Amino acid sequence: MVEICAKAAVGNPEELGDCPFCQRVIVTLKEKDVDYQLNLINLDDKPQWFIDECPSGEVPAMKHEGRWVDDVQIIIGMIEEWYPEPRLATPDEFAEAEHRFQNLYGYFVGFLQSQDPNDGTLQGLQEELNALDEHLGENGPFIAGEDFTAVDINVVPLLVNFIVACNHFKDYNFFEDMPNIRTYCESMWSRSSITDTTPADEYIIAGWEQKLNR
Template sequence: MIVKIQCLAIFLLLVSLFLSSVVHCIRSHPSSQMALEIAVKAAVGAPHALGDCPFSQRVLLTLEEKKIPHKIHLIDLSNKPQWFLDVNPEGKVPVVKFGDKWVADSDVIVGILEEKYPEPSLVTPPEFASVGSKIFGSFVSFLKSKDANDGTEQALVAELSALDEHLKAHGPYVAGERVTAVDLSLAPKLYHLVVALDHFKKWSIPESLAHVHNYVKLLFARESFEKTKAAKEYVIAGWAPKVNA
């Protein structure tokens, strides 16, 4: 009888320890409690497919890299649903629901995600935070340019060359061996650059920029990128009105 009581006591102790560890795990990882809701752009002409917004993909990449459960709402920007406008009157994407509040702006969202879900850390060292920050603007100017001699191509090559030099010294990612937030910001923009310039201008990143080519290859091969990228045809459809304006 005494042996049975002792065995039962040990069993109850083990159960108690197990339940305590489960509770601790849940408290340590709030993402396990509830999926975050995120509203992103739907594809042009295909409202049930993921759209081409690089800022939406940046947030999705962050969620995937941190393995935060999330529920995606695809928003047709040409026919925004009323519930979306009710919670987000400006109608911008991406927006993420934190508690009872929908928060816009990818910079703000990524900052909140890093604070609430610090592991794995995606913090970029401050001295590297602005690396590549002018590439997207230079790409857009060149893409929309109708004048081959206006200097926009040279400006883009200069920005890509600066990135190449940085990666040569600090790569393979912007901050070294580990992917950080700046990489997740650049990845969608470089994807748009590669897809749109190839389609509309038959242009590609110069082969001499070997470190940029390796960087692009690394980023595009990540599982998080494969899961969050828009199909090439939707990237092209998204840029077509701007290029043809």
């Protein structure tokens, strides 16, 4: 059985928290129907065993041969190697799209942290979202065409996270003018691997309140 550690929800250590990188790992395991043991880690009060065994203190983390691996891309690569079916690796022809769209995180964080509406962070975010919307319109239903792959697993947790956070903190709904992203997300929410691992809105908001010091 795979043993992993993931962020617990701020305010409720018994529930999965808002970390989209932890969600990536769990979605991958669920899509491959792999049994796993989930340890929820309260990052404000880490258990001593976790501090002792995983000195970096980072999540997600996965135990391998008695040691904890805490790089999300390495973890997902290892799971893909151990459990090759169904294949989730992004096809080579969509590698550029994968690289671009999994970096949406930085644009979202910049926008949420911004205190100046004229600093360009919103414009940069909108450009990337427009590119994703156009890509889905040309290549959908998934980012890599006909198949659900790792690039979807990378991107969907970001979108789910930031739909809630952008609405709450910025009163910004990027769904309004991006019909292909809206349709894409609606189809993603029909997948149990996504819905079963998506935190409640209150935990997403609590997590971002802490990150943004609000």
